[in-house]
Structure formats: C-alpha cells, structure tokens
Amino acid sequence: MASKSGRGEIPKYTEITSNLLISVAGLCDDIGKHNPEAAAQMQANSDIYNAVSQQLLEDPEGTFEGVPVIKAACDFLGVAAEFMDDFADHNPAVGEVMHDNANLYRKMQRILENDPWGEAAEDG
Numbered sequence: 001m002a003s004k005s006g007r008g009e010i011p012k013y014t015e016i017t018s019n020l021l022i023s024v025a026g027l028c029d030d031i032g033k034h035n036p037e038a039a040a041q042m043q044a045n046s047d048i049y050n051a052v053s054q055q056l057l058e059d060p061e062g063t064f065e066g067v068p069v070i071k072a073a074c075d076f077l078g079v080a081a082e083f084m085d086d087f088a089d090h091n092p093a094v095g096e097v098m099h100d101n102a103n104l105y106r107k108m109q110r111i112l113e114n115d116p117w118g119e120a121a122e123d124g
C-alpha cells in the first residue's frame with residue numbers, strides 16, 4: 001500500500017485512519033441518497049468525517065474544534081464502529097460485513113490511541 005506522502009512508502013496510522021474516515025463519510029453519503037428522511041443528518045455526519053480526515057492529514061498535531069485531532073479521529077472511529085454495528089443490526093443482508101468493518105474501525109482506534117505516529121507493517 002502506498003503512502004499519501006510518497007509512492008511505495010509504508011502508510012502511517014494517521015493516513016490509514018484518514019482513509020477509514022473518508023470511507024465512512026462515503027457510506028453516510030450513500031445512505032443519505034437512498035433515504036431522504038435521513039439525508040440531512042447523513043450529510044452532516046459525512047461533512048464531519050471528511051473534516052477530521054483532512055485535518056488529520058494536514059496537521060496531525062493540531063486540533064479539531066478544540067480537541068487534539070488524534071483524539072477526535074479516535075473518537076470518530078468509535079462512533080463510526082457503533083454506527084456500522086447499528087446499521088448491520090437493521091440490515092441483515094449486510095450484517096456480517098458491517099460488523100467486520102466495525103471491528104476493523106475499533107482495531108484502528110486502539111492502534112491510533114496507542115501509537116499515533118506509527119506505520120503499518122510492510123506485510124499489511
């Protein structure tokens with residue numbers, strides 16, 4: 001996996017987290033498009049995930065709305081995991097995949113909390 005900072009480099013945990021937040025923002029966008037009554041809330045969620053993702057890439061030592069961006073990213077990974085679990089519970093056709101995704105987000109949350117400046121292992 002190539003890092004955003006350069007081709008062929010091992011990605012940093014902050015970059016992986018940023019990508020996960022962008023992915024959940026896309027999920028919110030998709031849900032909002034197919035569920036008009038939830039569209040405004042899903043757009044607000046998407047905007048926040050994208051903003052934290054961008055801040056994490058631009059200034060991982062900075063803050064997001066007064067909170068260290070690393071902490072904000074960890075918190076939003078946890079919120080995303082809860083959202084995915086809830087979505088899975090209400091949509092059995094995608095339940096297993098969504099629960100697996102939620103577990104991945106929780107794993108990345110723990111990794112980022114413990115080693116925010118680390119890099120992923122070369123073998124993935």
